[in-house]
Amino acid sequence: MALSYAILSLLTRGDASGYDLLKSFEGSVANFWYAGHPQIYKELAALERRALVSHRVVVQDGRPNKKVFRITPAGREDLLRWLRSPHRNERHNSLATLKAFSLHLLPADEAIAKVEELATEGRKELERYRAIEKMLAPLAENSGAMLSAYLSVLFGLNYAEAYQRWCAQAKALLLKAAARAEGRASRARRR
Amino acid sequence: MALSYAILSLLTRGDASGYDLLKSFEGSVANFWYAGHPQIYKELAALERRALVSHRVVVQDGRPNKKVFRITPAGREDLLRWLRSPHRNERHNSLATLKAFSLHLLPADEAIAKVEELATEGRKELERYRAIEKMLAPLAENSGAMLSAYLSVLFGLNYAEAYQRWCAQAKALLLKAAARAEGRASRARRR
DNA sequence: TGCTACATGTAAAATGTTACATGATTCG
DNA sequence: CGAATCATGTAACATTTTACATGTAGCA
Numbered sequence: 001m002a003l004s005y006a007i008l009s010l011l012t013r014g015d016a017s018g019y020d021l022l023k024s025f026e027g028s029v030a031n032f033w034y035a036g037h038p039q040i041y042k043e044l045a046a047l048e049r050r051a052l053v054s055h056r057v058v059v060q061d062g063r064p065n066k067k068v069f070r071i072t073p074a075g076r077e078d079l080l081r082w083l084r085s086p087h088r089n090e091r092h093n094s095l096a097t098l099k100a101f102s103l104h105l106l107p108a109d110e111a112i113a114k115v116e117e118l119a120t121e122g123r124k125e126l127e128r129y130r131a132i133e134k135m136l137a138p139l140a141e142n143s144g145a146m147l148s149a150y151l152s153v154l155f156g157l158n159y160a161e162a163y164q165r166w167c168a169q170a171k172a173l174l175l176k177a178a179a180r181a182e183g184r185a186s187r188a189r190r191r
Numbered sequence: 192m193a194l195s196y197a198i199l200s201l202l203t204r205g206d207a208s209g210y211d212l213l214k215s216f217e218g219s220v221a222n223f224w225y226a227g228h229p230q231i232y233k234e235l236a237a238l239e240r241r242a243l244v245s246h247r248v249v250v251q252d253g254r255p256n257k258k259v260f261r262i263t264p265a266g267r268e269d270l271l272r273w274l275r276s277p278h279r280n281e282r283h284n285s286l287a288t289l290k291a292f293s294l295h296l297l298p299a300d301e302a303i304a305k306v307e308e309l310a311t312e313g314r315k316e317l318e319r320y321r322a323i324e325k326m327l328a329p330l331a332e333n334s335g336a337m338l339s340a341y342l343s344v345l346f347g348l349n350y351a352e353a354y355q356r357w358c359a360q361a362k363a364l365l366l367k368a369a370a371r372a373e374g375r376a377s378r379a380r381r382r
Numbered sequence: 383t384g385c386t387a388c389a390t391g392t393a394a395a396a397t398g399t400t401a402c403a404t405g406a407t408t409c410g
Numbered sequence: 411c412g413a414a415t416c417a418t419g420t421a422a423c424a425t426t427t428t429a430c431a432t433g434t435a436g437c438a
Binding site: 192194225226227229230233253254255 | 396397398399400405406407408
């Protein structure tokens with residue numbers, strides 16, 4: 001469902017083969033919608049059955065032939081219908097938060113180390129988004145399609161920043177809890 | 192996989208039936224990991240096959256009998272092993288961003304209205320998280336399990352705030368682009 | 383010679399969602 | 411009397427992930 005709209009949206013930017021789409025996913029779409037190649041090829045076949053895309057075979061020499069897909073007018077209509085349809089809230093799954101939800105099972109120092117690990121992983125993500133953002137910012141001024149792509153990157157950037165903030169808050173709270181526990185323990189020792 | 196850890200984590204807080212777990216999901220876990228009842232019952236059966244949980248039947252009068260599940264020592268070990276395992280970055284899917292990625296296909300005013308719609312939906316989410324956060328903040332000071340739960344809510348809160356920021360940025364950029372386009376159009380008219 | 387990029391697919395397994403199915407009790 | 415809560419499951423479907431499968435060209 002959603003995947004088909006990711007593919008259709010990419011095809012509004014120009015015709016592409018399954019492989020091209022795969023590379024586009026890796027380069028931009030994967031930031032907010034991941035798909036591997038089996039899914040992309042399968043979805044392209046499904047889209048073609050529904051006449052939302054069509055393809056022609058391009059014969060290349062020295063390289064394998066490729067199927068170049070194009071969005072059909074019906075495909076454009078379908079994409080626009082979805083785009084205009086009212087948006088309802090989604091649920092986002094987060095493994096990091098799922099880990100946080102069990103953090104009380106670890107000794108304080110280990111819990112804090114784990115949060116630092118999460119932060120480190122997230123920082124890489126943040127740097128990546130910052131780099132893409134810088135590259136795209138000037139391009140976004142020119143074309144609508146580029147602006148759309150830029151907005152998507154901005155989204156990832158905002159989320160990566162929020163993740164860093166959360167990691168910092170979590171660390172602070174865990175430190176505070178550890179200090180309280182330490183206080184209790186030393187008072188008990190003195191008795 | 193991940194779902195099993197959500198269930199095991201809840202069971203470290205006390206024994207529970209599938210129905211209890213379902214309610215816990217709706218009340219807290221669903222904020223970062225959604226599961227409907229068919230998934231929960233299926234996963235409980237799978238966990239029991241792997242001897243990570245066990246159950247006893249509690250006969251109730253006036254109400255249906257229930258199966259109360261308890262985490263086994265093996266279950267605790269499994270949860271801790273996962274918790275301690277190195278964390279690799281996940282990919283987050285976002286329908287909102289997927290819509291943003293196609294926003295150039297809409298006329299400027301409609302694109303802006305769509306972003307406002309996204310913001311409105313997100314604001315509800317934000318308010319919800321704010322309310323839970325306020326409720327949980329004092330409780331988080333007492334127990335480790337509560338602190339873990341609080342951290343998870345903080346995560347949702349940070350993300351909801353980031354979403355609002357993104358909506359605001361997106362709206363500003365779309366307005367700027369519309370103004371530029373309008374400028375070009377009026378210059379063309381004067382010629 | 384081995385790795386990467388190009389290029390396309392299928393098969394199987396795991397996960398997740400929606401619909402179907404049942405039945406008692408309590409509250410308005 | 412109808413709706414919500416308690417309580418458990420199955421079946422069918424859709425989606426996603428991982429592994430299998432193949433083959434050329436260019437580079438180090």
